[in-house]
Each structure stands twice: as C-alpha cells, then as structure tokens.
Amino acid sequence: MTITTTVIGSYPKPPDEGEAFVVRQTLHKIERKEATSEDLVAAQDDLVRSIIAEQESAGIDIVTDGHARWDDILTPFARHIRGFDIGGLLRWFDNNVYYRRPVCVGDLEWAGASSVDAWRFADSVASKPVKAVVPGPISFARLSVDEHYGTHEEFVLAIARVIAQEAFELEAAGVRYLQIDEPALLDAPEDLPLARKALGIVTGELKVEETEVTLATYFGDAKRLGEEIFDLPADVFGFDLVAGPENHPIVDLLPEGKKVQAGVVDARNTKLEDPHELADEMFGLTERLGADRVRFAPSCGLEFLPREKARAKLAHLAQAARRAETKGA
Amino acid sequence: MTTTKLQGPGLWTTSVGSFPKPDYIKKARSRFAHNEITRDELLELERRATKEWIDFQNSIDTDLVVDGEMYRGDMVAFFAEELPGLEIGGLVRSYGNRYYRKPIATGPIGRDHAITVDWWRYSQSLTDKPVKGMLTGPYTICDWSFNEHYATRRDLVLDLARVIRDEALDLERAGARFIQIDEPAASTRMDELDLVIEAMAVVTEPLSAHTITHICYGDFHNAYPKLLDIPVDQIDLEFANSDYSLLEEFSDHPFTKHIGFGVVDVHTHRQETVEEIAEGIRRGLKHIGADRIFVDPDCGLKTRTVEEAQTKLTNIKKAVDIVRAEL
Numbered sequence: 001m002t003i004t005t006t007v008i009g010s011y012p013k014p015p016d017e018g019e020a021f022v023v024r025q026t027l028h029k030i031e032r033k034e035a036t037s038e039d040l041v042a043a044q045d046d047l048v049r050s051i052i053a054e055q056e057s058a059g060i061d062i063v064t065d066g067h068a069r070w071d072d073i074l075t076p077f078a079r080h081i082r083g084f085d086i087g088g089l090l091r092w093f094d095n096n097v098y099y100r101r102p103v104c105v106g107d108l109e110w111a112g113a114s115s116v117d118a119w120r121f122a123d124s125v126a127s128k129p130v131k132a133v134v135p136g137p138i139s140f141a142r143l144s145v146d147e148h149y150g151t152h153e154e155f156v157l158a159i160a161r162v163i164a165q166e167a168f169e170l171e172a173a174g175v176r177y178l179q180i181d182e183p184a185l186l187d188a189p190e191d192l193p194l195a196r197k198a199l200g201i202v203t204g205e206l207k208v209e210e211t212e213v214t215l216a217t218y219f220g221d222a223k224r225l226g227e228e229i230f231d232l233p234a235d236v237f238g239f240d241l242v243a244g245p246e247n248h249p250i251v252d253l254l255p256e257g258k259k260v261q262a263g264v265v266d267a268r269n270t271k272l273e274d275p276h277e278l279a280d281e282m283f284g285l286t287e288r289l290g291a292d293r294v295r296f297a298p299s300c301g302l303e304f305l306p307r308e309k310a311r312a313k314l315a316h317l318a319q320a321a322r323r324a325e326t327k328g329a
Numbered sequence: 330m331t332t333t334k335l336q337g338p339g340l341w342t343t344s345v346g347s348f349p350k351p352d353y354i355k356k357a358r359s360r361f362a363h364n365e366i367t368r369d370e371l372l373e374l375e376r377r378a379t380k381e382w383i384d385f386q387n388s389i390d391t392d393l394v395v396d397g398e399m400y401r402g403d404m405v406a407f408f409a410e411e412l413p414g415l416e417i418g419g420l421v422r423s424y425g426n427r428y429y430r431k432p433i434a435t436g437p438i439g440r441d442h443a444i445t446v447d448w449w450r451y452s453q454s455l456t457d458k459p460v461k462g463m464l465t466g467p468y469t470i471c472d473w474s475f476n477e478h479y480a481t482r483r484d485l486v487l488d489l490a491r492v493i494r495d496e497a498l499d500l501e502r503a504g505a506r507f508i509q510i511d512e513p514a515a516s517t518r519m520d521e522l523d524l525v526i527e528a529m530a531v532v533t534e535p536l537s538a539h540t541i542t543h544i545c546y547g548d549f550h551n552a553y554p555k556l557l558d559i560p561v562d563q564i565d566l567e568f569a570n571s572d573y574s575l576l577e578e579f580s581d582h583p584f585t586k587h588i589g590f591g592v593v594d595v596h597t598h599r600q601e602t603v604e605e606i607a608e609g610i611r612r613g614l615k616h617i618g619a620d621r622i623f624v625d626p627d628c629g630l631k632t633r634t635v636e637e638a639q640t641k642l643t644n645i646k647k648a649v650d651i652v653r654a655e656l
Contacts, residue, residue: 012420012421012422013422014419014420014422014428016419017419024426024428027425027426028426071424071425072424088596089424091517094517094518096423096472096473096514097421097422097423097424098423098424099424269475269476269477270418270433270475270477271475271476271477303421303422304421305419305421306418306419306420306421306431307419307420308419309418309419
C-alpha cells in the first residue's frame with residue numbers, strides 16, 4: 001500500500017532562529033530605496049527553493065511553492081484582473097491574520113497570468129510535482145466587495161471566467177495538479193448550485209485528460225453542504241478534519257472515482273500530534289476509502305505556524321503515512 | 330458592579346490605549362533587541378515617552394488618561410512574557426512584511442508578580458486625572474496564542490481569566506478606579522461569545538473599579554445586543570470607521586451600559602474636522618445620555634504618527650467642548 005501526502009498551499013517564510021530572512025530585509029531595503037524589485041524576486045526565488053526542499057526532504061509527494069510570493073491568496077490574482085481595486089485589511093476567517101479585500105469597480109477582465117511564472121519557477125526547482133493553487137470564485141466573491149455587478153451570481157460568474165483563463169494558462173504551462181480553494185463555501189450552502197456552474201466554467205477550460213482538480217475547503221466542516229459537495233466538478237475533495245471533525249461522515253459518502261484530500265495534521269496549532277494516533281487515523285481512512293482514494297495533508301495552509309513547527313508537522317505527516325503503510329502491508 | 334463616575338455633565342474624553350511610539354523609542358527597542366543598550370536604558374526612555382504622552386493629555390485636559398503603552402510590543406506578548414505557562418514562540422506573519430512572535434501555552438498558566446502596576450503607579454503620579462489600568466482579556470490572549478497544554482480552549486481561557494483578575498485586583502489595590510480589559514478577539518467567533526462572557530465574569534466579579542472592555546467588532550449585527558451581556562460597566566466601540574452605522578442597532582435594542590464612543594478613524598491619515606466629530610457625538614446623544622458617554626478614537630492610535638495622533642485627540646477635545654456647551 002502506498003499513501004500519498006501533500007500540502008494545502010501556504011508555508012511560513014521566516015527561517016529558524018538566527019538565520020537571515022532575506023525577503024524581509026529586501027522589502028525593508030526597497031522601502032529605503034536600497035534594493036530593487038529584481039533583488040526581491042531573487043530573494044523570493046531562494047525562499048521558494050528552500051520551501052520546496054523542506055517539503056521534499058520531509059517526504060511530501062505533491063508540493064507547492066508555499067505561496068512564497070503572496071501576501072494573501074486573493075491580492076495576487078486581483079492585481080491581474082482589470083476591474084478590481086485592492087481594498088483595506090480584513091481578518092482572514094477566524095485567524096489573527098489579515099488579507100486585503102478586493103473591490104470590484106468595473107467589468108472584470110483577465111489582464112495576464114498571475115501565477116504561471118511562479119509555478120514554472122517552482123516546477124523547475126522541484127523534483128516532486130508542484131500543485132498550482134487558485135482562489136475559487138465563490139470564496140473570491142464572498143471575500144470581496146462588489147460595487148459593479150449588482151448581483152452575487154453575475155459577480156461570481158465574472159470571477160469564474162477570469163479564473164478559468166488562469167487555469168487554462170496554468171495547464172498550458174504544464175500544471176497537472178490544480179487546486180481551487182473554496183473555504184467560504186462551507187458557510188454558504190445556498191451557493192452550491194452557483195458553485196457548480198462557476199467551477200464548471202473554470203474546469204471547462206482544462207483540456208488535458210490527466211489534469212487533476214482538487215476542490216479544497218478548510219477552517220470548518222461541510223455539514224451544511226452535505227454530500228452535495230460531491231456534485232461539484234472536481235476529482236479530489238479537500239476537507240479539514242481538525243477544525244471540522246464532522247467532515248468524517250461526509251468523507252464516507254465519497255462517490256466512486258473521486259478522491260479525498262484529508263487534512264489530518266493541525267496546521268493552526270503548534271502541538272504535535274501523537275504519531276501513533278495520527279498513523280491510526282490515517283490507516284482508518286485508508287481502510288474506509290481505499291488507499292488510492294485518499295491522500296493526506298495538513299488541515300490548511302501551514303503559514304499559521306512558525307517555520308520550525310511547520311517543518312516538524314510535515315515530517316510527522318510523512319512519517320505517519322509510512323507507519324500507516326506498514327500497518328496495511 | 331459599581332460605577333465610579335467622573336465629575337461634570339458627561340462626554341468625558343479618553344483614549345482606547347495605545348499611542349504612537351516616538352522615533353527614539355522605536356530605535357531604542359531595536360537597539361535593545363540587538364543587545365546594544367540595557368533594559369534599564371530602554372526603560373528610562375519608555376518612562377520619558379510615557380511622561381510626554383501624559384503631559385500632552387494634561388495639556389488638552391483629557392478626563393480619563395491612558396499611559397499610551399510605550400513599553401509594549403504587542404498586547405498579547407507583553408503579558409505572555411510575564412506569565413508562567415506561556416512561552417514566546419517563533420515568528421508568525423500577520424500580513425505582508427509584518428510578523429509577530431505568537432505565544433504558546435506550554436503548561437498551567439500562573440502569575441508570580443504584578444505586571445502593569447508599576448507602570449500604572451508611575452503614570453498616575455504624572456497627572457491629577459484618573460489613569461486607566463490596561464489589561465488584555467483572557468479570551469484574546471487565548472485566541473492569539475497556540476495551545477499545547479490545555480485540553481480545551483475554555484480551560485485555557487478560564488485559567489487566563491483568573492490571572493488577569495488577580496492583576497486587576499492589584500491595580501485596584503494600587504488605586505486604579507478605571508480598569509480596561511481589552512477583548513479585540515471577542516467578535517471573531519459568535520459561537521464563543523458565551524465563553525468571552527464567562528471569562529469576563531471571572532475577571533470583573535470581585536472588582537469595584539469602573540470596568541471597560543474594548544472590542545473591535547467583526548459581525549456587530551449578529552453580536553448585538555448579546556454583547557451587552559459581557560459583565561463590564563462600559564463597552565468601547567468603533568463608530569467613525571463605519572459612519573456611525575452601529576447606532577442603527579441601538580434603535581431596536583437600547584445600549585444599556587456606559588459607552589466608549591469612537592469618533593475618529595485610526596486607520597487613516599485624514600483628519601476628521603471638529604464639526605464632523607461634533608456631529609458624530611450629537612448622533613450618539615440621540616441614543617445614549619451624555620452621562621454615559623466617553624468620547625475617544627475608534628481604537629488605539631499606535632499606527633498613526635505622533636503628530637497625526639495629537640491632532641486627532643485635539644480635534645476630539647474641541648468637538649466635545651462644542652457639544653458640551655449645547656447640553
């Protein structure tokens with residue numbers, strides 16, 4: 001039995017105590033006009049290399065660039081979409097972390113790729129496959145302000161069309177693992193039909209048979225969506241089993257031909273899971289679903305943790321996977 | 330709970346808590362972090378900056394004075410550094426290039442010495458007006474920390490509540506008549522508002538001082554009027570940054586406590602005009618009597634420059650004088 005591990009996306013940026021954090025210093029230098037944007041890109045490249053190396057040496061099978069160049073998941077996209085202004089800071093769900101709220105002031109229009117170059121770079125320095133992550137249209141809309149379209153549906157569909165363009169470009173660049181993040185959908189069951197339509201627009205642009213689409217949710221459970229979540233057009237469904245233990249009965253309803261991305265390691269608390277309990281939980285899920293229908297991940301992006309704790313959690317996750325494999329052998 | 334009223338008709342001026350740190354404090358904190366100056370040298374500068382801010386508040390005749398928090402990095406770490414059971418963890422990003430050291434609860438929370446009493450005594454020695462005792466609430470300390478020790482968040486929050494209560498009692502014994510217990514995280518999760526209330530009851534139950542909490546509202550519409558169940562004499566809220574839209578809620582459910590009434594936006598360089606602030610206060614008076622209103626900025630002013638903060642505070646004072654004359 002082989003168990004696959006992955007991450008949700010973000011990764012802490014500062015290194016361990018005592019090491020220089022060059023991106024941070026470069027940003028300070030840019031403020032003082034002592035560094036250029038090329039210096040920043042170079043520092044970010046180095047950061048991406050180290051983040052990918054940490055995931056790979058921990059034993060993670062499908063990695064990301066740690067969102068190393070992003071301040072939040074919406075702004076880098078909103079900046080490349082005509083019709084969006086970037087608004088003020090708001091709390092990111094129930095975390096003591098902030099994001100900038102995009103404000104829609106005109107017709108939304110894709111104005112060039114937001115994330116393709118960054119993915120290409122990450123792919124070039126990784127030996128494992130690199131997953132690309134884009135914000136889902138429902139969450140994007142719900143976390144933004146619409147001053148232009150007037151109806152939630154029109155706004156969501158307009159966002160879906162530009163995210164679809166991004167997805168198309170990512171796939172053309174070589175992306176085969178595409179994750180669409182929809183954390184806000186958990187509290188918006190009324191949006192399910194619209195989500196189906198909007199995600200259909202995004203996935204409709206994908207042309208390569210083997211491209212695998214993950215729909216990621218986190219920070220809570222999908223109880224209010226129920227098994228209808230599986231009607232959404234995706235191959236893999238991501239659930240946070242730490243913040244949302246009530247996801248377990250939903251996971252058990254996984255339809256044939258679909259997979260679960262099970263967030264089993266708490267990415268928002270430093271306490272390390274007991275390795276035996278973690279392996280037991282993972283083994284239990286492989287027993288229930290079949291090892292080829294579940295892959296394991298932290299509960300959400302790891303950026304809520306200090307770097308050394310994030311690395312320890314990843315190592316823990318991969319080790320528990322090996323232990324669970326032995327149980328199943 | 331008893332209320333320690335100030336003299337006069339009401340509309341007392343105050344501040345939420347923090348003021349901007351002058352450049353010499355920012356430099357000194359950085360030099361202290363690099364072991365280039367001693368703790369005593371830093372402390373001396375922090376006392377100087379505190380005195381400057383209290384002198385300023387005296388100069389504009391502020392009714393209820395704050396110390397400006399010159400000695401704090403952030404409101405949770407300041408307490409976490411002093412409380413057994415909490416350790417300062419690694420760097421976590423809050424946004425962009427801003428990071429903070431997020432505390433970790435690694436054992437039972439205790440308290441072996443007073444944390445804020447010396448600062449309060451020093452500040453009170455510099456003014457004839459009452460100085461607020463300033464504490465961070467148990468729910469917020471929990472919410473902004475990792476937990477490796479307690480089985481549940483409630484267990485951690487209630488242990489924190491007991492040590493914050495002890496700190497408040499020490500402030501009261503030292504003479505503090507106004508004690509503020511900040512809970513900016515209180516509106517993060519509506520389903521935990523009962524825990525906020527339960528913890529605050531532990532803190533305020535034995536106190537005779539006038540108790541205040543400052544809340545940065547998230548979903549105010551859902552939180553109100555339940556917020557009124559938080560057992561404090563006064564709730565401090567932001568009004569200016571939402572163009573006073575919170576007042577609409579008070580039509581259906583009257584605000585029953587004293588209020589800290591935020592009349593200037595702390596997140597903008599723009600200076601509200603005196604007349605704009607006066608009009609805001611008049612709008613508040615339609616819902617709450619002057620003898621229950623403390624007028625202040627929306628939130629701590631620490632992100633503004635010293636000059637911006639002083640102008641905002643001066644404009645508040647001028648506006649209050651105008652509206653008081655109309656009472």
